[in-house]
Amino acid sequence: MSIREVAKRAGVSTATVSRTINRVSTVDPHLAKRVWKAVDELSFYPNTQARSLVSGRSRILGLIVSEITNPFFPEIVHTFEETAVQNNYELLLTSTVYDSKRMEIAVRRMIERRVEGVAILTFGMEEELIGHMRFHKIPLVFVDVGPHAPAVSNIRIDYQSGIRQAVQHLAALRHTRIAFVSGPLQLKSAVTRKLAFECAMREIGLEMKPEFEFEGDHTMEGGIRAFAHLESLRPRPTAVLCSNDITAIGVMRGAYDHGIVVPQDLSVVGFDDIRLAQFITPPLSTVRMSQTELAKLAFNALLKALETPQASKYQEYTLTTSLVLRGSTALASRTRSVTRGR
Secondary structure (H helix, E strand, C coil): CCHHHHHHHHCCCHHHHHHHHCCCCCCCHHHHHHHHHHHHHHCCCCCHHHHHHHHCCCCEEEEEECCCCCCHHHHHHHHHHHHHHHCCCEEEEEECCCCHHHHHHHHHHHHHCCCCEEEEECCCCCHHHHHHHHHCCCCEEEECCCCCCCCEEEEEEEHHHHHHHHHHHHHHCCCCCEEEEECCCCCHHHHHHHHHHHHHHHHCCCCCCHHHEEECCCCHHHHHHHHHHHHCCCCCCCEEEECCHHHHHHHHHHHHHCCCCCCCCCEEEEEECCHHHHCCCCCCEEEECCHHHHHHHHHHHHHHHHHCHHHCCCEEEEEECEEECCCCCCCCCCCHHHHCCC
């Protein structure tokens, strides 16, 4: 099947078919309708590489995430792809699993495929790789870590708002010994969440004990290790806020293994509001950072950069966070430190 056969069926020139398939706006609507009818009837599939050579556009967007097996990312990928398809774009996806070599290969592949823009929803991206994409004038969107440069958009997460709500909620439940399990502190987002927690504690006059802060790794296993550390303390915390939901689920598993009942003996709050959070027992109270909204913000930032290249200055967007209350928090138990774990 060739473009000539489509032209013959539609009764137009091959040039008209080419312009129609490449969505050139100057094509007469009646002729375009005939072309698309012929395309459907003949089950014609245009050569995308040839189309990109003619139009100068690949209509491919890149999406880089940290780890696709992390429940935080599938919702982002799904929403980003859905929005891309609705806007006639294809998606080139890669998961770096925190491997710099794999990230380098992914960037090279995206440049070779002539992606029109890249959403980098991961952390620790090497400056040299960012430089390669900027050299090829590819619009980029980041979460929190984007450089202040032309053709770069940065989505700032308002960590403080949601974490402040979480701390105030726990304080209202009479918790004064509140622990915090951070993510890996080489990540800027993990440091930012930790600082937001400490700030929220100071705002309401609660003491922040250094031993009540534990550096986790955003995994369930890390959450189990965090619980073991917190359970060894005297006095023990009565509540814990975690840097992500996966860590919080690990903490809850550690509590279960030690006979500690959530929330009667220990209140637990997560961060992210992944889909799984509402289905565990008890359902997890958490700070919502909408993955759907994050994906839409990232896509729209790229779309704006592509549609208005003359306005390619640095852009910044904000994603708010908020507390979602479920069943993993309760009034502080005054007897827990005496009756449990002896």
